[in-house]
Structures are given as C-alpha cells and as structure tokens.
Amino acid sequence: MYLTDDKQSTYGKCLRWLNDHLSSCDIQNYIDTPTISIIGSQSTGKSSVLEALSGIAFPRASGTCTRCPTEVRLFNASEEWSCVVTLRIDRDASNQPLEKPSIVKFGPALTKSDEVQERIKAAQRAILNPDKDPLSFIGSKVEADQAPENQISFSENTICLDIRGKELIDLSLVDLPGIIATTGGAEDDQSVDLIKELVKKRISKPGCLILMTITMTDDYQNQIGVKFAQDADPKYQRTLGVLTKPDIVQQDDLSEWTKVVEGKKFPLLHGYYVLKNPSSAQLKKEGYSHKNARDDEKGYFKKEPWHSLNAGTKQRLGSKQLGKQLEKLLEKLIQDKLPQTIETVRKLSAETNEELFHLPKEVPEAAAIQHLHMLLQKLSADVKATLRGDEKPEVFALPLKLLAILFRQKIYKSRPFFQPFTKDEQTMKGIKIKIGDDVEDLFDDEELASDYKAASESKPEDEDGKLNKWIKKGEIYKMQVPQYNLDLSTIQNILNDCALERLPGNISWEIKERMMKKAVKFLPDFSSNLLKDTIGLLKSTVKLVTNQHLDSFSNSLLCGRVTEILLNLIDEEGDKCSMILDAINNCEMEYIYSMNEHYYCDKVKFYCERTLEKRQQELPLSKPDPNSFQGVIQHVQAQAATQKGAENDVDISVSQQIQIASEIRAYWQVAFKRFTDYVRLVIQIKLIKPIGELCLDRLCESMGVYGNITSAKAHALLREADEVRFKRADLQLRKQRLDKASAYIEKFQNGDFEDM
CATH class of the missing domain: 3.40.50.300 (P-loop containing nucleotide triphosphate hydrolases)
Structure with a gap:
C-alpha cells in the first residue's frame, strides 16, 4: 500500500x-x-x-x-x-x-x-x-x-x-x-x-x-x-x-x-x-x-x-x-x-445557551410545591401589574380607558334636547326640529361641550386598530342611545295631562320630579353595560396573562385550572360590584336630590337666559303695524291661540315652561357628572382592585398550596407540554455537541x- x-x-x-x-x-x-x-x-x-x-x-x-x-x-x-x-x-x-x-x-x-x-x-x-x-x-x-x-x-x-x-x-x-x-x-x-x-x-x-x-x-x-x-x-x-x-x-x-x-x-x-x-x-x-x-x-x-x-x-x-x-x-x-x-460554533453555542436559559426550568418532584407557589406568585403579580397599567397597558389599561370614554360619550348623547317654541310657532316661523342626535342643543355650555369634545377626540395609541375592534364588540358600543326631546307644546301637554291638582300659575314638584326622573331613567342601562364590558375585558386579560405564564404547561391541567379559578373570582367580584351599582342606580332613579346647589342654580340661570335669547332671536318682541297685512294676520292668530288656550286651561307662561326645561337639563347635568364618576370609581375600587389583591390567595387556597396538595400532584400539574420537552431535549443535545466541538x-x- x-x-x-x-x-x-x-x-x-x-x-x-x-x-x-x-x-x-x-x-x-x-x-x-x-x-x-x-x-x-x-x-x-x-x-x-x-x-x-x-x-x-x-x-x-x-x-x-x-x-x-x-x-x-x-x-x-x-x-x-x-x-x-x-x-x-x-x-x-x-x-x-x-x-x-x-x-x-x-x-x-x-x-x-x-x-x-x-x-x-x-x-x-x-x-x-x-x-x-x-x-x-x-x-x-x-x-x-x-x-x-x-x-x-x-x-x-x-x-x-x-x-x-x-x-x-x-x-x-x-x-x-x-x-x-x-x-x-x-x-x-x-x-x-x-x-x-x-x-x-x-x-x-x-x-x-x-x-x-x-x-x-x-x-x-x-x-x-x-x-x-x-x-x-x-x-x-x-x-x-x-x-x-x-x-x-x-x-x-x-x-x-x-x-x-x-x-x-x-x-x-x-x-x-x-x-x-x-x-x-x-x-x-x-x-x-x-x-x-x-x-x-x-x-x-x-x-x-x-x-x-x-x-x-x-x-x-x-x-x-x-x-x-x-x-x-x-x-x-x-x-x-x-x-x-x-x-459559527461560538455563535451557535451562545444562541443555544440563551434559548435554554429562557426555557422554563425542569422541576423535580421534591420541589414541585415550592415551584408551583413561586409560579402562582409571578402570575398574580403580573395580573395585578397589568390591571394597574404598570405592565402591558395595551392589554387592559388602554381598552378600559377607551371603554370609559365611550361610556361618557354615550351618556352625554342621551341628554335632554329642548326647543323654546310651540309646535304652532315652529310651523309659522318655519323652525325645523330634527329628531335624534341632530337636534339643536340649546343647553350646551362651554364646560360640558369641552368635556365632550375631549372625550370624543381621545384615542389611545393603537396603530393596528385592535382596541377599537375589541370595543366595537362590547355592549356599550352596540347599545342604542335613547332621546328625550322637549318643546313648549310637549311641556304644556305633560302639564295638561297631569291629574295632580295645583294652584293657577303654579307647577307642583311632583310634575317636575317625574320629568327629571324620565331624563335620567336610562342611566342604569349604561352602568350595567359598562360593568359587562369591564368583566369581559378582565376575563380576556386574565386568560392572556395566564397563557403567557403557563403556556409551557399547556398539555397539563394547570393552565385550565388556574384560568377557571380566576374567572370564578371575577364573576364573584362582579356580582358584588353589580349590587353596589344597583344601589347607585336606585338612588338616581328614586330620589331627585343634590347638595351641589350652587352649581345647579347657576346652570338653571344659564339655561334660562340662553333659551330666552334663542326665542327672542326667532320671535322678536317688537309689534308690527296693526294696520299692515302682517299685523292683521298675527292678531287673528293670537286670538285663535288665546281661544285654544282657554279651552285647554293654559295658565302657565312661556317663561315658566322654559324654567321647567332649564331645571330638568340642569339636574341632568348634575346627575351626569356624579354618575359617570361614581360608576367608574365603583368598578375600579370594588371590581378591578380586588381581583389584583385577591388573585394570589385565591389561587393558592383553591389549588391547595396552603393546605393539602402533595408533591406528586403538584409535579403532575407542572408537567411540561410535549413541544417544550422536545425543544429542551433538542437544545440540550445541541449544547452537548457544540460544547464538545468547542x-x-x-x-x-x-x-x-x-x-x-
């Protein structure tokens, strides 16, 4: 050879x-x-x-x-x-x-x-x-x-x-x-x-x-x-x-x-x-x-x-x-x-070590309970931080903010609309009233209009539109906004149809109270839908955070069990929160009251002045020449209106009717401000906050970490998903080969x- x-x-x-x-x-x-x-x-x-x-x-x-x-x-x-x-x-x-x-x-x-x-x-x-x-x-x-x-x-x-x-x-x-x-x-x-x-x-x-x-x-x-x-x-x-x-x-x-x-x-x-x-x-x-x-x-x-x-x-x-x-x-x-x-050997070795480092560590049975406790602690801390907005704001904090904005917008759209004219005056002068959102809102003031504009234009950063898509699936977005439209004829008809006895020229409180209650009667629907949407957002957030922490155990019972416990906790706290909101709703519906007298009175005065100003613009007080054609027509129409009024026992002046409408709108605004704040605070303090605080204890108690769980059962719960186990084995084999090559x-x- x-x-x-x-x-x-x-x-x-x-x-x-x-x-x-x-x-x-x-x-x-x-x-x-x-x-x-x-x-x-x-x-x-x-x-x-x-x-x-x-x-x-x-x-x-x-x-x-x-x-x-x-x-x-x-x-x-x-x-x-x-x-x-x-x-x-x-x-x-x-x-x-x-x-x-x-x-x-x-x-x-x-x-x-x-x-x-x-x-x-x-x-x-x-x-x-x-x-x-x-x-x-x-x-x-x-x-x-x-x-x-x-x-x-x-x-x-x-x-x-x-x-x-x-x-x-x-x-x-x-x-x-x-x-x-x-x-x-x-x-x-x-x-x-x-x-x-x-x-x-x-x-x-x-x-x-x-x-x-x-x-x-x-x-x-x-x-x-x-x-x-x-x-x-x-x-x-x-x-x-x-x-x-x-x-x-x-x-x-x-x-x-x-x-x-x-x-x-x-x-x-x-x-x-x-x-x-x-x-x-x-x-x-x-x-x-x-x-x-x-x-x-x-x-x-x-x-x-x-x-x-x-x-x-x-x-x-x-x-x-x-x-x-x-x-x-x-x-x-x-x-x-x-x-x-x-x-290449050095680069692959570093990448392999990095991948192994980020994989969940293998858990021996002897340390299973301790590891399970630590896992639940990390999960609970992440849930709490996410609900507070400290972590991943796009998951919960921003959608919740968008819900609150939409909640305020929807309620604002339900405000009473008032036109300071009778239907005959509207016909005579050609004043047109559009029903719905397009009704001219004479009672808007700069403060409330500014609030509404800010709420309408406020949009959290969401380039891909996922938040808006999520919001559009909720109850708040889908609900139809009721309208409460008033004019002088409507108010007069309400007074005429009322069976309560009253002195001439006076309006009983009961009548005003009924009209004010009607203005706020749909507020409970708004709070109920906001609660439903918030609970839905809480559940999707909990599922997401749980999957992120427990995805490596996806073929075991752990992920499903933890998710079930947290969803039950949300339902329980949601029921408690619903009872408190029911109390707030009952207060708004059953009792017309406010200690914010100064704000209420200022708004009543503001709305009266603005409404009279609008009426003056459309119906000037200056009298035409009685010998002119226009003067004759107006005289005939005024006599006809007086005759009709006598038949209907109209003894309430226009200024009194405007006063009633202004009081209704002023009270609605008082209710609007306190209701939106109270509902949002109750949901935050009585629903969202308890979920974060009770998360760890509820998980540990329900899974027996504080009690009778065995190491074998904890180890079974922590059994890894096949893909994670296979990936670890592959990485360990690659590391072994690369280490030998190195x-x-x-x-x-x-x-x-x-x-x-």
Whole structure:
C-alpha cells in the first residue's frame, strides 16, 4: 500500500485532526464542516474508488449494495494497521430524527484488512434492522448471492470506518448510496426518493467537495451523478471527476475520454482523474491483494493512449495521484473554512445557551410545591401589574380607558334636547326640529361641550386598530342611545295631562320630579353595560396573562385550572360590584336630590337666559303695524291661540315652561357628572382592585398550596407540554455537541493533539 504522502505538513494533519473531531461531534446539521462525498449511479465504480484509496474491500455481492452512507476516515499513523467500525444512529425506523442520537461501537477493532468486508455487511444489516440489537449482527453471515431480508430498505444512519496505518494517506470521505434510475416496486420507489434527497442534501452544502464517479462505459451526459453534481455545483467550483473502468472501453473510444481528462471537454475546476480497478476475474483470484491491484493499475497506464499524454495529464492517472490531490484539496478546504467554522460554533453555542436559559426550568418532584407557589406568585403579580397599567397597558389599561370614554360619550348623547317654541310657532316661523342626535342643543355650555369634545377626540395609541375592534364588540358600543326631546307644546301637554291638582300659575314638584326622573331613567342601562364590558375585558386579560405564564404547561391541567379559578373570582367580584351599582342606580332613579346647589342654580340661570335669547332671536318682541297685512294676520292668530288656550286651561307662561326645561337639563347635568364618576370609581375600587389583591390567595387556597396538595400532584400539574420537552431535549443535545466541538477547537488552538 503506497498511497502515503510523507510530505503532508504537520499543520495539515492538525487541520484534519480538528475537522475529523468536529465531524465526530455530529454537528453537520448546524455547521457546514468540510467533507468529500462520493456520488454516482450504481455500478459506476464508487466502491472501487474507495477500495483503491483505503486498501480494504467493500461488499459487492447481490443485495449488499450501499443502502446507507459510509464514512471512511483514513489516518497515517505510526501504529500497526487497524480498523474500528462504529454506527452513528440519529434516525428511527421511519427515517425521522431521534430525540437522543447515539454512537455504537460495532465490535472490537479489526487488525486484518480482509476482515473488514464482512464487518461492513453486518453493520449495514444492523442499520437496516433498527428494532434489533445492533451487536447481534456481528459474526452473522449471509450466504453468497442471497439477498438478506431487512426491516427497511434505506437509512440515513451512517457506518463509520476509522482506519489507521503506516501506509495510509490522511483523508476522510463519505460514500453516499448509489443513485438508482429504475425500481422494482412502490417500496423501492420510496427508497430511491430518499436516496436522491440524501444525496442532494449532502452535496448542496458549500463545504462539500463532490467526488463524481463516471463510468467510461456509458455516455458522459447520460449519467445521473453528473446531473446531480451540475445542480449542486453549477459553476463546477467544488466538483472533481473520477473516470472508472477504462480497461473495458474500446480502444477507439478512449480518445474521446482522453479529451475529458485533458480538460478539453466538460471542464471542471479540479479536473478529472482516471482509475483502473481490478476486473471481476482478478477479484476472484485467490491471493490477489490490494498491492497487486495497484501494480496492475500502474502497468495499465504505461500503455497507450495514456502513455502518450503530456506530463501534466499523466499526473491525473491512478489512485495514488487521486489520493494525493484529495488530501491537498481537503486540507485547503478545511483551512479556508476554519475561521468561519470556529465563529459559527461560538455563535451557535451562545444562541443555544440563551434559548435554554429562557426555557422554563425542569422541576423535580421534591420541589414541585415550592415551584408551583413561586409560579402562582409571578402570575398574580403580573395580573395585578397589568390591571394597574404598570405592565402591558395595551392589554387592559388602554381598552378600559377607551371603554370609559365611550361610556361618557354615550351618556352625554342621551341628554335632554329642548326647543323654546310651540309646535304652532315652529310651523309659522318655519323652525325645523330634527329628531335624534341632530337636534339643536340649546343647553350646551362651554364646560360640558369641552368635556365632550375631549372625550370624543381621545384615542389611545393603537396603530393596528385592535382596541377599537375589541370595543366595537362590547355592549356599550352596540347599545342604542335613547332621546328625550322637549318643546313648549310637549311641556304644556305633560302639564295638561297631569291629574295632580295645583294652584293657577303654579307647577307642583311632583310634575317636575317625574320629568327629571324620565331624563335620567336610562342611566342604569349604561352602568350595567359598562360593568359587562369591564368583566369581559378582565376575563380576556386574565386568560392572556395566564397563557403567557403557563403556556409551557399547556398539555397539563394547570393552565385550565388556574384560568377557571380566576374567572370564578371575577364573576364573584362582579356580582358584588353589580349590587353596589344597583344601589347607585336606585338612588338616581328614586330620589331627585343634590347638595351641589350652587352649581345647579347657576346652570338653571344659564339655561334660562340662553333659551330666552334663542326665542327672542326667532320671535322678536317688537309689534308690527296693526294696520299692515302682517299685523292683521298675527292678531287673528293670537286670538285663535288665546281661544285654544282657554279651552285647554293654559295658565302657565312661556317663561315658566322654559324654567321647567332649564331645571330638568340642569339636574341632568348634575346627575351626569356624579354618575359617570361614581360608576367608574365603583368598578375600579370594588371590581378591578380586588381581583389584583385577591388573585394570589385565591389561587393558592383553591389549588391547595396552603393546605393539602402533595408533591406528586403538584409535579403532575407542572408537567411540561410535549413541544417544550422536545425543544429542551433538542437544545440540550445541541449544547452537548457544540460544547464538545468547542473543546476540540480549544485543544486545536492550544496545540493539544494527544490522540493525533
């Protein structure tokens, strides 16, 4: 075996040492470590290439073609020849990633190269029968020409061969399963697809040098391996071609292939190499060794047309030249990617540690009760802070503010509207009254109008409109605002229809009281709807905060149990708050009263003056010429009105009716101000505040944390969701691999190569 290259640098050996150890950490899914992957369709001579480079025979019998990747690591070492076979198992029987991959040492080290072939066969059967003990296949043999029956037909699990010897080169290669063009059934079709996906995945990585095997017995462009290499490396920057079976090609056809070797056809950056491997007859010859095969190869390339090639092209003939070139290319690839590899390992290690830090900690059963208590404390504190608006104001504080604004707006729209005219006067003068929100509000003063404008224009920051969408689903937003419209005729009709006896020119308090109660009769509906919307907001907030704290326990009873307890607490406190609001509503409905006399009297005076001013604008007091047409008409109309008034016993002056309307509106304004404040304060103090204060005690009492809960039950409540458990296991495995890789990088940087 003369493939050794004594000129390889010590630094190159160190680079190879680091790359092999990084690969052994199984970090290929996270980091693109430099590799050489051999690809090609079946029967292109992939196994022969490996045999020429490694000096060992690979399985060739029926049913033993490569059905899983085989990684061959060659080490030029001072000790005697040895081969250690291991299985890297990271996929299950369904070819899905395992939660905990493993590396299985497959039997003792081999000291004879002719023993390796059977060990490889056994290793492949072990991988293709994942439900059986892998070591049970060691020593078992399959008769020649007998295809073994396996549980699966293909696997991504890898057979690893670590071969050490004095006459070996330093090289690592991965033999990928041969790409199959035709199949014999549905199961084979599935295996073919899996093999193609595996090949594409491996050779698409920038750190992979593609060793493309091409049989010279078939047309170049018809070979599947060529198509795969072109797709993965369209600029041919990391592909090296190996031409096999030149001794089978007709002499006349060799001239076309020599053009390929010379780079005149289908050029590649790294060019092509030609290997001549033993024929079937030579392999069957007893005593035919690897050295015999290499000597025959050397003798073959002394013949034509190879002998006539220029000196540079001759350096591409034979397995020794290929091995030396692959060794150099791998060393350069490792060296070029080393800084990026080290940086990626460090970056991924930091990110992995960060993700693990933010995952909920695993809770042992002995500490389950204490951990449950701490969890409930954090949850309760977050609920309290959210309800106060200290945390996440967009969740509760801003929607509540918007509800309060809408509550005030809706009540304000229910204010009494008054027109200081009779219906006849409106008809005579063409004064139009619009029913609803468009009725002219003569009783608006600057103070209340300013309050309404501020409330109407106040909009909390909500760029995506989620708050407004939520508010529009509530009872306050959907409720219809009742209207209380008054004019002189309406007031007069109320007085005429009243059965209470009164002195001429006087209005009894009972009549005014009835009209004032009618003005405020809908206030309870507003408070009731505000309470319903606030309870709904509280429940959605509690659910959100609970899910944020307990989402990692979503497949246990904990999240649902905590949510149920808090929703029950909200319902209980909501019932208590409702009783207090009922009392306030009853006070407004049953008793017309205010100690705010100064404010009330000022408003009555203000409204009287403003209303009379409006009436004067529409009906001037100056009398027209009685001899004019207009004067005659007004005189007739006045007589008719007097006659009609006498019939209806109208003994209340216009100024008295305006006084009544002003008192009704002034009282409504007094009620409006105190009612909106009281309702909002009651909801805040008797509903929202108790939820935050009682949250922790209620949770601990209901869940038995203060009493009889057992560690086992608490531990069951804290059982993690599957996705969290799987994520932790994946991160821990990644951390373990990256930590191991980091340790090797540190050894490399410190020059510590004790096992090189």
